[in-house]
Amino acid sequence: MIDLVASSAAFQLLISSPEAWMWVVPGIVIGLVFGAMPGISITMAMAIFLPATLYMDFLPAIIFLTAMYTGAGFGGSVPAILMNIPGTSSAVATTFDGYPMARDGRHNEAMGVALTSSVFGMLLSYTVLFLIIAPLADIVLGIGPLEMLVIALWGILLLGSLAGKYMTRGILAGVFGLLLGTVGMNTAGYMRGTMGVPWLLDGIPVVPAMMGLLAASQLFNLVNAKFLVEDESKRRISGRKILYGFKQAFRHPLVILRGSFIGVFIGAIPGVGSSISNLLSYAYTKRGDDDPESFGKGNPKGVVAAESANSSSEGGAMATMLALGIPGGGATAILLAAFAMHNVVGGPSFIANNQDIVYAILFANFAQGFLLLLVGLGFVFVASSVVRVPLRYLVPTVLVVACFGAYAVDGTIAGPITLFVFSVIGWLMARYGYPVAAVVVGLLLGGLVETQLLRSNQVSGGDFTYLLERPAAIAIIVVIVASMSFTAGAKQRRKRRVMMNERAQNGA
């Protein structure tokens, strides 16, 4: 499992390249800033800085880029907690409890919890990877279109069934999102739902839609509020409270552990990865908790679950990239491009021939985790001041930033238009108790779900018995059915208990 010779060679490589370490802190800061800016994705940041790495040696270049990747992993959570805007799609579940905590004046605590869970989730994921990077590659290779399809459906159904009070509204929101996610040209070349608009051929722009559904719709509701945190005494930025958040995260080691394992294994699946892992971790934490009703209202466990999973899925995505040469998303694709720029070919031969470099990258990421803890603390301190800004200034300014961010995605007006349309849809849906996060995830995964369904159909020739040849898919379907039935049953039981209590109180 662990190659000790390669490990010691990796240590020597890192010790003999002090230049590589010089780039870690700037990389983390760039990642934090870009990750925290809605619309400016980490992929864009890495693409902007990629040419600069051409003049570095291979290891410093990769460490600089992975430091940015690490910083952005947490950076996306900052606006998710403070403004309900997930900086990245993997921070969607962080908004569920992070934002209510911030509105409740517990922003310091929420940020501390998020940073700690993020760092320790990431450290755990790299530890796991260090031990199992080779077998994990074999598992990823065994995943076919059917498994990817059921994993994507798993995420969306779990979110739909758990978020909000009504299961029907949650599932409708998820299915609605999935349908919107298939607008445009599908993999078979059919164009649907474009209404003659050319830019819809590529589908609905996901990042602006996500910002509209989650953020702009929330901002509309803040028109009549004075501050993000109404109670003046709770608006202070307190290092003590951030540190309390640190401790708070450690009170739930099982949640961190579960989140990290979900993150590593789901994150390793190209395309599905981090968008789903944070939702699965959140859903299972909520379900297994004694007080599931407190989730969505500012339960720190929700933040721990989401953050530990999304940061550890970074490790999973790195594993797939290193072991198979398959990038799971934009950021790992840029890392692969950096490999190519230095004449290094990624893929199975890379891990076999350069195990010392692979271990050096893993060790460097480990060190980045600890540095993120320090740099992130300073960043959180500065970013938290947003709660002290009066909402009358914050609301229009953030709407403009969101609009510019939506434009920044591809430099066309398509982004701002999508942002506006989805902010109205999101506001209407949120007003009547539909979990807009389910629409967001549906939008993210709609194209993937349809593509994998088409591939499964082609591979099986339309024969349903093909399912029997895929035990992993059957196992996931069984888990989906069992967990949905459990959730439905638990919701019914809770409703009955509330009604009986009320009747008893009225009778008395």
Place this chain on the structure above:
Amino acid sequence: MRFGNHRYTVDWGHLLVIAMIAVICAAYLRDTLATSTHVNNILFVLPASIIALLLSAAIVPQAVRRVAESKVPEPAQKAQAEEDAPSETWRDLGWIALLVIGFGLFVYSLERIGFDVASWLFITLGLFICGERRILALVLYPPITAALLVFAFKALIPYPMFTLIL
């Protein structure tokens, strides 16, 4: 509202949301079927649209509730109705609607009057809608913020941004 012997309360806003989702799904299904009925085109969209329409129909009773004929409503029913009803007043809703319209106009004007001027105007309008009444703040904050944001985004993104002044 009365149907036969029973009285019903209708949450029109919720009914509108259900109708919006159902209409979008039905229109998308219609467009998909009009494009082609080949299995590669409808394999996902057809069943997903049908599920969405069935779920929409299943949710309608949550927006149209039968009122108990007894004078005192059931406590659970009353609590449910109170919990489900949005809490804003008409005045609050008016300000929200104004901001939504302003935001729509801002998006529309971005490429017509430039990102700088559009942002300036929208931030001024937004400040006013959100309750700022001090003239100095309304005059100074919007142009400074708009300029800073435009400069920052121009430096960060690789695409041209149309501006009128900056």
